[in-house]
Amino acid sequence: MSTAGPTGPEDPTASREPPPADRATILWRARRAILTLTLGAGLLAYGISRFVISPTYSAVATIVINVPSTSGGVSDAITAANDLAAQYAQLIDQQPVLALAAGKLPGGGSGLSKAISAGVVAAQNLVEVSALAGSSALAQRRANEVARAFVTYITGVNTAQAGQLVGSVPARLLANQRAISSVQAAIVRARSEILVGTPTGASVAKSVIATEQSLLATLVNQRRAIVAAFAEGPLTPQPVVTVAAPAGPGTQVEPKPVLYALIAAVAVGLAAGQLFVVAALRRA
Numbered sequence: 217m218s219t220a221g222p223t224g225p226e227d228p229t230a231s232r233e234p235p236p237a238d239r240a241t242i243l244w245r246a247r248r249a250i251l252t253l254t255l256g257a258g259l260l261a262y263g264i265s266r267f268v269i270s271p272t273y274s275a276v277a278t279i280v281i282n283v284p285s286t287s288g289g290v291s292d293a294i295t296a297a298n299d300l301a302a303q304y305a306q307l308i309d310q311q312p313v314l315a316l317a318a319g320k321l322p323g324g325g326s327g328l329s330k331a332i333s334a335g336v337v338a339a340q341n342l343v344e345v346s347a348l349a350g351s352s353a354l355a356q357r358r359a360n361e362v363a364r365a366f367v368t369y370i371t372g373v374n375t376a377q378a379g380q381l382v383g384s385v386p387a388r389l390l391a392n393q394r395a396i397s398s399v400q401a402a403i404v405r406a407r408s409e410i411l412v413g414t415p416t417g418a419s420v421a422k423s424v425i426a427t428e429q430s431l432l433a434t435l436v437n438q439r440r441a442i443v444a445a446f447a448e449g450p451l452t453p454q455p456v457v458t459v460a461a462p463a464g465p466g467t468q469v470e471p472k473p474v475l476y477a478l479i480a481a482v483a484v485g486l487a488a489g490q491l492f493v494v495a496a497l498r499r500a
Contacts, residue, residue, distance in 0.1 A: 239493050246492040253488045258481030265471040272348055273466030275355040277363035279304075279343045280460035297341035300455055305343045308334035308366050316365035321358060332362055342460065348469075355466030363459045374454045392439045399432045 243250070281301045285293040307313065309332045318325025331348040345366070347358035402424065409421035 242493050242496040243489050246489070246496075250485060250488045250492065254481045254485035257484035258477040261480035262473045262477035265476045266473040269471045270350060271468050272350065272470040273352045273355040274469045275347050275349075275352075275359040275463040275466035277345045277347075277359040277459060277463040278337070278461040279345065279363055279366065280458055281341045281343065282456045282458075284454070284456070294341070297455070298336075298339060301336050301341045301343050302339075304366075304370065304457070305334045305336050307370070308332065308343065308345055308362065313362065313366045313369050316369055317358075317361040320361050320365075322354075325358075328358065328362075331358060345463075347463070347466075349466060352466040352468075356463045359463035359466075360459075363462070367457050367459060370457050388442055389439065392435060392442065396432065396435045396439070399428050399435065403428045403432070 281297050281304060283293045283296040283300060309329065311329075314325065314328050314332065318328055321328065333346045335344055335346075336342065337344055345359050345363045347355050347362060349355035349358055406421040406424040406428065410418045
């Protein structure tokens with residue numbers, strides 16, 4: 217009869233697998249690979265954006281709009297100039313202005329319409345003309361030529377409008393004089409009706425005289441206003457538009473190699489770290 221030999225106690229760690237490493241440990245072990253990938257992605261993004269992608273430059277010229285003060289005072293003139301600047305900013309990239317500038321630019325201003333934008337500075341009477349180009353010098357020239365073209369264009373428009381208003385004064389005076397003569401004739405007829413007509417007709421004539429005299433006074437005041445405005449020159453004060461600050465050499469706005477390199481490095485570094493963690497956990 218045989219008896220089984222004594223068996224010792226089982227080792228509790230004999231069949232237990234080592235615990236998986238935590239995230240921080242995995243990343244620390246893979247630090248060299250992650251750092252290599254991060255630096256490589258940053259350098260690659262910098263090289264492409266710096267030496268492969270064509271740069272874009274931007275230059276800005278500033279136009280100032282002033283409105284002569286009238287009876288409303290300086291405050292009203294400032295408000296009018298600010299409002300006018302907002303309107304003028306919408307006209308700068310329009311065809312009449314761009315056509316004037318294109319004649320002074322190389323290549324006839326090819327691509328000018330897509331390269332020009334304008335906006336008001338802090339809701340004031342300043343308008344910025346921004347121009348984009350493939351070189352610093354061309355961006356500067358585009359901004360300055362468009363700004364000068366706008367000054368020429370808007371000054372011509374304002375002068376023409378003032379001339380039309382002044383030219384219309386004689387016709388307005390003639391029409392006013394004819395209306396006055398007609399009212400005066402109506403008053404004379406009504407007075408004759410009072411002298412030779414019936415009592416009822418005389419009463420109606422007096423009412424007509426009162427109405428016509430009121431109208432006559434209005435027409436006379438209107439004539440005085442037209443004459444006074446004509447004597448002062450243009451019927452409305454003309455705004456003064458000038459280039460306050462010509463554009464300097466354009467600065468590069470696209471691409472931005474340092475920014476692109478930083479974004480690429482951070483993105484690849486995070487992605488690489490996550491991949492190493494996932495791979496290590498799966499192996500465990």
